[in-house]
Amino acid sequence: MLSNPTSYFVLPSLRRMPVVSTRVPRSISRSLRNGRWHTTRTLATVAEDTFRIPIIDFGKYMHASSTAEKEQTAQDIVRGFTDVGFIYLNNHGIPWPHNLTHMHLLQSAEFFRLPLEKKSELAWRDPRANRGFVQIGRERVTQSADAEEIKQLREKAPDYKESMEIGRDWDKTYKNYWPQETDAPGFRRTMLDFFQTCHELHVQVMRSIALGLKLEETFFDDKIHEQYHNLRLLSYPPIKRQLLSGDGQARAGAHSDYGTLTLLFQDSVGGLEVQNPRTGQFQPATPIPGTIVINAGDLLARWSNDVLRSTLHRVVAPPLKAISETEGVTPARQSIAFFCNPNQGAEISCLPTCLVPGSKPKYPPVTTEEYIVGRLQATYV
Template identity: 70%
Template sequence: MITRHISTTTWKAASRSSVRFSRAGYGIVRLRALATLAEIVRSDDTFGIPVVDFGRFRTNDPAAKLSTAKEVVDAFKEVGFVYLSNHGIQDEKINNAFKKSKAFFDLPEEKKAALAWEDPRSNRGYVQQGRERVTQSSDAQEIAALREKAPDYKESMEIGRDWDATWKNQWPQEQDAPDFKSTFLDFFKTCHEFHTLVMRSIALGLSLPETFFDDKIQEQYHNLRLLAYPSIDTRLLKAEGSARAGAHSDYGTLTFVFQDSVGGLEVQNPHTKQFHAATPIPGTIVVNVGDLLARWSNDVLRSTLHRVVAPPAHNGPITPARQSMAFFCNPNGGAEISCLPTCLKEGEKPKYPTVQTEQYIVGRLRATYS
């Protein structure tokens, strides 16, 4: 199936007679008589992840900010994913982060193993290939069986806020990975600042004060994950139940995905349950809703299943190596997550009980790792 990316102007007005899509290859295709995003994504023939120009939110124009906020929230309501262009994070910074990430994963195994991930409360350090098995299951025996039968074909390095009084990051020696620590301390800070902006757009789009979330996320209780997917026999990836990362949702508020050009990320159409490729688009960041934000919004915003598989267009015997970086955004650790006031209709009850951020995320992580 051809991947489609819905342009920012696609669903703005029901009266428009045509819809613009940016397909793989970034040509423009027009489809008649589809006016709203809700109509577009309900069919696998027209499903796409919206592309929103976030530069318009970064202006001082209230009208531009509000219209962009509504586009972001509409994308999260119907798909759970969006591509943000003109996001303000410099290409040079992203490219340098990829370079330093690759240099780390190229280190000898014993150097990386010395930094091993140890505790879900910390969620910091190196995770060797096969240790994590992402899944929607919370049953320890089922996850162990899945890990044995079809492990995730990836390795990762987990980085948290560096000033935490209890949990410390696992940094490689400077001589082993020059500028690794300084690069990712800066990248972590940049992603948090971007998180604040995107959450402000969500607040406006949900008819909340723009700064509603500011004091609920300022502790930077986030996780930066560097990911390396080694080259692999394509037959292994296409075996039943196998994937570079199995189908799952994320845990927190938002996830920012920086991906290279290889591809393989797939997003489930929440309306039909079919998976579609999230083809890399240069200059964009893929952003998706996590489970805590879905709970916070009473499922007004969708936490959508996604996975990493062999790229759809790849038919060779060896699937090439892939790099990505995921910034998992979370509310403050002690934040109590309960239904937002604008996400509950009159007479309606919240779908979920109140949950504390740290307890929820640590519980999910504990089930995920062996």
């Protein structure tokens, strides 16, 4: 139930928040005046200069001493998803980069070091299940939903990464694929515990979003409790520069995510870039120790009538290490993405507080399963 059924969402005023600037380099020009060269540095546009991913102290929401403090943090989170589509979440309750998540990255890396034949026994098979191992070249993430177009992109410039997809383990229809305990000791238990930890954080962030959108704080609780999520372990192996120099080639192509939120745990290597929606330029989302990168997905954008932004992003090669005068190699990169989704059969239709009176929703209703399975069917071989 809405706290105020007649109200609709209005962008909160922006108070000063810690931000990470994704400021583009200054353009440099030189001119000859009075017989001497002069250098002029100017920013390309104001929009580029103000495109920044905010750092949100989630402890102020989780441990708020007043309703006003809680609402202010909720508004900051909504503003981040409205302006950029991405936030850095700090003081989120998951130890990072200490034992818990560090252990997950280590166990993930150990899994990907298994022989290909062992990993291939766990191969991804069905978009409805969305579980299993995906080897290098099988996936080509893109905004296109056309299977033939994606096939051509995959053949021309496949994503240079491998992944392991894990869903809710109690699902009666679709089962996870697990390596033998002797091959990956503790892997299953560690990842299932982490799955639950991420879901619990997802619930809290969705409560803050509800509050920031002028809904009851628990509005989303019964729409996300089925844990219809996907835990994706990602490995980006070292790769020579020449293999990433082709047209359209990247470690992971430009795309938006499908669900409500994505929680990204990454190492210090970097490579994630976010598209400035105003200029179209991609700008780095530099890893910040202790923070989780969180972005809004397509279904949350549809739910909010695009009040919240599902922003394009990609993974590119970090700085190369020279191995000869003409060739360099990228370092390996590890990350874990937790793709948060609404319940499988949840109807995603315009939230009442996100529709200005007299206007119509931008999107027709769709269920979570319809949307996500449709995107997955076109993405994989």
